[in-house]
Amino acid sequence: MKIGVPKEIKNNESRVAMTPAGVNELVKRGHEVLVQTEAGIGSGFSDADYQAVGASIESTIEDVYAKAEMIVKVKEPIAQEYGLVRKGQVVFTYFHFASSQPLTEAMIQSKAICIAYETVEDRNGALPLLTPMSEVAGRMAIQQGAKFLEKPVKGRGVLLGGVPGVAPGKVLVIGAGTVGIQAAKMAAGLGAHVTILDVNMDRLRYVNDVMPPHVVTEYSNEYNIRNHIKTHDLIIGGVLLKGAKAPRLITKDMLKTMRPGTVIVDVAVDQGGCVETTRPTTHEDPIFIIDDVVHYCVANMPGAVPHTSTVALTNVTLPYILRLADKGYEEALNQDPGLAKGLNIQAGKVVYEPIKEAFADQMQMN
Template sequence: MIIGVPKEIKEQEDRVALTPAGADALVRAGHKVLVEKNAGMGVGFTDEEYSELGAEILPEASMVWNQADMIMKVKEPLKSEYTYFREGLIIFTYLHLAAAEELTKALMEAGTVAIAYETVENPDRSLPLLSPMSEVAGRMAVQEGSIYLEKTRGGKGLLVDGVPGVPPAHIVVVGAGNVGTGAIRRAIGLGARVTVLDINTDRLRYLNEVFMGRIETLYSNNYNLTNAVKSADLVVGAVLIPGAKAPKLVTEEMVKLMEPGSVLVDVAIDQGGCIETTHPTTHADPIFMKHDVVHYAVANIPGAVPKTSTLALTNATLPYAIRIANKGWKQALKDEMPLRKGANILEGKLVYKAVADAFDLPYTPVEEILG
């Protein structure tokens, strides 16, 4: 199979879908790897490193897209890339289709095979290709949120861990999955007072034990969430329903109750956001103010640390990419339920129900396509 790796074109997105080591592994498995010129420069991988390991460097994105059987990316294709879609082309990347109706329809119309990193799901319901970026995003959410608590950045002027005689900042984490756990880890490390809310009491119990009682846990209902958000200096929205649009749990009325200069970080913004007052922002223009509260809703938070993120992402995605390349997409999906869960669009049909429900589009069970 011919695997293509184009340069990411999303604003300030320096990650690349495949490291030189990943390219080497695919070449050793008998496949051809095409890499767009300078695709890895944002993380310090030179074209020479790729070519020395058997990859072919192509000068233009169109050449990579048009020659490849499978495109590996980091972020969802942008509108300028829709022209490259074609029947039978495999696109393996983060898609977040439940928040992208235009992209969904473009992939369907072209007959493209779209397999999403974020919906590959193990039998235990863990998300192996989303987890590494969730861990990065959770830690970054607290790191960035702490910066915007500074008065010079629009915040209320708080040092997260306080000083002797002065209490630390109160960080509220909504959602106790991988993003939430990463956020909790960083918040505790910075010395904050930490409250986490979730509807899974077993998960709350587990985190309470892991962090040795250094967090406050609350069952997530409207009453508890309202009180927690009201008292928070920094709120991290970390709610995820795999493949579906995120629920708006933190309402505008809750945001109005926050003190001026408080900070909201909506990590779920890729899936539409879990905070009612947020809209997507970029690393170039990461925040906006609403109700005197700082809103940070960058849609590719891990892109701020592209080297760490690229290495972690390739570690996770490469084994799946090799199996798709070795078997072809249809046989790989037949053989492996986790990859089958990753299928969003096959042969022009929408095969992921949460995305179909989001846009009221026809849904086709993946098994009908696979036979």
């Protein structure tokens, strides 16, 4: 099979879908890998690194799409790429369709085979291809939140860890999934007081068992959220519903109850955000302020640490890429029910139910 690795062109996205090590495994199995020139440069991999393991270097993104039977990416195609995706072409990447009607419509019209990293499941129903980026984003959420709590960038002027004689900052983490656990771990390591909310008592018991005493758990409901946002300095939105829009747990009216300079980091922005006032931002222009509340809503947070993120991503995607390349997508999906869960759009039809539900009122689904 011919596998194409285009250069990511989303704003400030420096990750690449495959490391030279991954390319090497595909080439060893007799596949042809087409890498766009400088696709890996942001992650620390040169064209020469890819050539050394047998990749062909293509000069333009158009060449990669035109020649490849399967496109492997990091982020969803953006508008400039919509017309490059071909009928019957397999595209394997993070799509997050439920948060973008234009993307959904474009991929329906392309009649491509769209397999989404974020809905592939393992035998336990977990999301193995989302996990490493959620780990990165959860940890980064605290780094970025701590930065934007500083006064020069309109934050409250709070040091999360405090100092002797001064209480530490307070971090509220909504969601005890991978993002929430990693965020709580980082915040606790800095010495902040952390409250983590979830509706899953098993997750809360797990957090209670593994975290230090200054990480406390509470059941997530509107009453508790409304109370805590009044007193916490940094709020992390880490709620995920598989393949569906994130629930809006913080509404616009709640912002007025927060202290000026409170920072919200909505990691759920890829799925529409769990804060009503969320809108996607970029690393170039990462924040906006509403009612004196700082919103950090970068939709590709792991792109800021591309070397770490690229290696972590390839570690988990490569076995699936090999399966798709070796067997073809139809046989690969038939043999692996978890991989089959990744199929979101097939030949002009939406086949993943949460996407249908997300746009039930806005567009006609096939």
